[in-house]
Amino acid sequence: MAARGRCPECGSGSLVEDAHYAQQQLVCAACGCVLSEGLLTTTYTDEEHLREVAYSQSTGQKEQLSRCLQRGTRRVQDLCKVLQLPAVFEETAVSYLQRALQLPAFRLVSLQKKELLGGCCVLVTCRQHRWPLTMGTLCSLLYAPQELFAGVLLSLQRELGLSVPALSLADLVTTHLSSFRLVQPTAGVPAPFLEDKDKLLARTMAIVELASETWLVTGRHPVPVVTAAAFLAWQSLRPGPRLRCPLARFCRLAGVDLPPPAHLRLRELLDILLGMASQLSWLRGFRLDSKTVVKHVGDLLQHWLFLLKHAFSQQHGEEHQDTAPGHGCKDKDSGDKDSLGQDSPGQGSGRPSAGAQVRGGSRRPLLPPCLLRPRKRLQPAAPSAAGAAVTGDEPISDSEIEQYLRSPEEIRAFRKAKAW
Amino acid sequence: FKDDFSTSPHLFTPMSPYDLELPIQASSQLSHSKELHTDFSSVDLSFLPDVTQDNKEQNLSEDGHEMQKELDGSLPSKEDSGVFMDESSLSHPGAAQASPEAPGMCPPLTPMTPVTPASSASESSGIVPQLQNIVSTVNLACKLDLKNIALHARNAEYNPKRFAAVIMRIREPRTTALIFSSGKMVCTGAKSEEQSRLAARKYARVVQKLGFPAKFLDFKIQNMVGSCDVRFPIRLEGLVLTHQQFSSYEPELFPGLVYRMVKPRIVLLIFVSGKVVLTGAKDRSEIYEAFENIYPILRGFKK
Numbered sequence: 001m002a003a004r005g006r007c008p009e010c011g012s013g014s015l016v017e018d019a020h021y022a023q024q025q026l027v028c029a030a031c032g033c034v035l036s037e038g039l040l041t042t043t044y045t046d047e048e049h050l051r052e053v054a055y056s057q058s059t060g061q062k063e064q065l066s067r068c069l070q071r072g073t074r075r076v077q078d079l080c081k082v083l084q085l086p087a088v089f090e091e092t093a094v095s096y097l098q099r100a101l102q103l104p105a106f107r108l109v110s111l112q113k114k115e116l117l118g119g120c121c122v123l124v125t126c127r128q129h130r131w132p133l134t135m136g137t138l139c140s141l142l143y144a145p146q147e148l149f150a151g152v153l154l155s156l157q158r159e160l161g162l163s164v165p166a167l168s169l170a171d172l173v174t175t176h177l178s179s180f181r182l183v184q185p186t187a188g189v190p191a192p193f194l195e196d197k198d199k200l201l202a203r204t205m206a207i208v209e210l211a212s213e214t215w216l217v218t219g220r221h222p223v224p225v226v227t228a229a230a231f232l233a234w235q236s237l238r239p240g241p242r243l244r245c246p247l248a249r250f251c252r253l254a255g256v257d258l259p260p261p262a263h264l265r266l267r268e269l270l271d272i273l274l275g276m277a278s279q280l281s282w283l284r285g286f287r288l289d290s291k292t293v294v295k296h297v298g299d300l301l302q303h304w305l306f307l308l309k310h311a312f313s314q315q316h317g318e319e320h321q322d323t324a325p326g327h328g329c330k331d332k333d334s335g336d337k338d339s340l341g342q343d344s345p346g347q348g349s350g351r352p353s354a355g356a357q358v359r360g361g362s363r364r365p366l367l368p369p370c371l372l373r374p375r376k377r378l379q380p381a382a383p384s385a386a387g388a389a390v391t392g393d394e395p396i397s398d399s400e401i402e403q404y405l406r407s408p409e410e411i412r413a414f415r416k417a418k419a420w
Numbered sequence: 421f422k423d424d425f426s427t428s429p430h431l432f433t434p435m436s437p438y439d440l441e442l443p444i445q446a447s448s449q450l451s452h453s454k455e456l457h458t459d460f461s462s463v464d465l466s467f468l469p470d471v472t473q474d475n476k477e478q479n480l481s482e483d484g485h486e487m488q489k490e491l492d493g494s495l496p497s498k499e500d501s502g503v504f505m506d507e508s509s510l511s512h513p514g515a516a517q518a519s520p521e522a523p524g525m526c527p528p529l530t531p532m533t534p535v536t537p538a539s540s541a542s543e544s545s546g547i548v549p550q551l552q553n554i555v556s557t558v559n560l561a562c563k564l565d566l567k568n569i570a571l572h573a574r575n576a577e578y579n580p581k582r583f584a585a586v587i588m589r590i591r592e593p594r595t596t597a598l599i600f601s602s603g604k605m606v607c608t609g610a611k612s613e614e615q616s617r618l619a620a621r622k623y624a625r626v627v628q629k630l631g632f633p634a635k636f637l638d639f640k641i642q643n644m645v646g647s648c649d650v651r652f653p654i655r656l657e658g659l660v661l662t663h664q665q666f667s668s669y670e671p672e673l674f675p676g677l678v679y680r681m682v683k684p685r686i687v688l689l690i691f692v693s694g695k696v697v698l699t700g701a702k703d704r705s706e707i708y709e710a711f712e713n714i715y716p717i718l719r720g721f722k723k
Contacts, residue, residue: 135672150673157668166660166669218656219675219692368653368692390593392614392621401625404575404590411571 009033068107068114072097075118079141083133089125096121096160105159113152116144120153127164132171134223169222173208176226177201181255182234189253192241195234203233206301207269213308214272215368221261227251228265236297243291268369275364276300276307312366545715549646549698549707553609554616556641560603560624560634569599572630588623595619599627603634606642613641613704645699646707650715652694652722659690659721679714686710690718 006013007028014029026035073094080090097118100106106117119142126133135153139146157164182189183197207229211217217225231250235242247266251258270290277283277293277300286292293300300307364372406414566586570578578586585598595609595616605623610616620639627634656677660669669677676697679688684706689697696714701707 135670146673150670154668163664164668165664166657167672212657215653215692217671218653219671221672370691370693371653390612390614390618392617394618396618396622396625400592401622401629404573404626405629406572406574410574414571 005035007031007033007035069098069101072101072114072118075115076122079119079122079138082141083122083137085122085126085131089122089129089131092128093118093121093125096124096156096162099160100156103159105155112144113148116142116149116152117156119144119149120156123153124156124162124164127167128162130165130168130171132168132175134167134172136223167222169208169212169217169226170205172222173205173226173229174201176223176256177204177230179256180230182253190241192238193245193253195237199237200230200233203237203297203301204230206304207233207297210272210301210304210308211265211269213304214312214366216265216268216272218368219370220265221259224259224261224265227256227259227262228269230254231262231266232269232294232297235294239295243294270294273297273300275311276304279307279310308366312364545650545712547648547650547711547715549648549696549711551611551644551646551704551707552697553643553645554611554613554641555606555608555643556610556613556616556620556639558605558607558620558624558639559637560599560605560627560632561637562603562633562635564599564601564603564627564632566599566601569627569630573626575626588626590619590622590626593619597623599623613644616641641702643699644701644704644707645697646701646704646711647695647697648711650694650696650718652718653692654690654694654718655721656690656692659717663717681710681713683713684709688714690714694718 005015007015007030010028010031010033012028012030015035016027016029018025018027020037023037025037027033028035076093076097077090079085080087080093100117100121106114119138123133123135123138125131135146135149138144139149142149153164156162177197177200180200182193182195183200185191185194204226208217208226211225211229228247231247234250235245245253247262248258251262267290270293273293274288274290277288277296280296280299280303283296288296564586566578566580566584569586569588570576573586573588575590576586576588583598585600588597588599589595590597593610593615595607597608597620598606605620607616607620607623610619617639621636624634624636656669659677659679660667663679666681667677667679676689676691679690681688685700686698686706687700688710689699691697696711696718698707698710701710
């Protein structure tokens, strides 16, 4: 019969603790108003005394846990079905999910993050089995912002101590190409654009490997590289009718998204190929540009190791003094001649000059593009010199501080303007 | 010589010189799924978009001071240090032959005064990381009226709906401070410990001049960020394969590799251009030590 406080309705002090169907209530004896009710679910004494308990300390979370787990498991199962993963993946992912939900780090996060947890477990499982699944795909399935997904993935990796191997680029090429619609006759795709899947796959793999050798892949998103490489491979397998098809149209025909960086990757790949082409003995006479070099991609890929060594200088000026023997191979690819002296307008100022430079004997080094075109940065003028003089305990002059304070007129004007 | 490349193009081979370690790592993960090298070439996911983020394609600020805020809360937990002690002997092949650079750099004894590493032997890198940002906190030990401060100070901004603190800036040393109503203050942007202390004192003086009985208690450096350039490009894919326990490289998320060093407990962001950002240090010697630890590893991946 503890009386605490007064009734808000009638102001009477006679408050009674009563039970209504086993639910504790604090009732005013005078007017019958219910001041507060106990919660039905917990057994903590705090709640019996009608004080609020945080979710993390209540017993409610034990019941919530199974519901959470059920929802998460269902989500994982749906994901595995949609992505057509083998059955073993589902078991592994669910076991990770169970382990994760035992930990307080995941039990007490927001519902949105719990939704993503299932997706993260699926991703980790796929990575461990070398199944190429990109985060972009998973995020689009879960309708999740990528930053949030990344955060949950990293904390999952840390808490459970899982090793998440890197995405294998070769496998990604395989799955990415299998979704291209240019391998079977489809309505809307002209006959010259159809291509044999194995040939396309082999050549795309070779181009992707070349890209990773020449620093175009490290640090970049993998999918645009694969898209650009597939486009180049497709063009080079039958240059005649396909050279005029731009990247955007190619992606539309193939039924694939065009990621914005793919144009840049394509440009970088062509740059590398042009550099290599300058070292092929039977191409030296021609003035190649980004269109015509596509016709010779087959040859360039066949001898890429040799060409890379000769076209680009190694790191510390370690130049190969090897005289290139005549290869004696015939120009297999296209019967038509390249138009000599064809200047491609507006193809990018870097390319013709790069070609001329290489032929001139000075080779550009094989470096990541960010090092080849460094952005101008404002260097702070001698920071160490200024910093060394400071001891941290210098006297601070009043005038220096006063410059940061408002004058009375300013304050008045400010007050008027802001009506504080 | 005549190169014979008539065979099919090489499959994707990792570039690391530590090829021998790879089968061990791969098999330990796939130990219970040997039969699972299944064929996914028939899987057609064309109905799913791959949402790429083009803003990540620009080379994110290689000396990314902004990254420091994200990494503040993401240092490895204590259990890491126990698990990875045996790994470190495998992953630091250069450690056996590289003697400690200077007497002051022996890991167990961190000197009280900051010591710039002396370039004594040829093993030392000769590169000194530059400090870019220092975060420190101090307790002014009095309750503050933030509205009052924002009204009377020129260099203050206060938007309670967005953030519950006054953001104040001074020009010399160029820093920013977050001043909370409890009297606690965070000072960021200084390039050295002394500058941070001087700046914090100046902020405290401003608050004093505004009429509050501010003191200057418990000044503490919470985080230091340094950066440097090793001047050669780095094969991040190789580094993540050989130092898997410490590194996290997700090109879909971030162009750099995140290396969580255990001793000293520093997080390094390593980029393909050779720029390295070190953060999470409480003392500048930790930054120097971490860099001297990572330099031989990176040298191994020079191409």
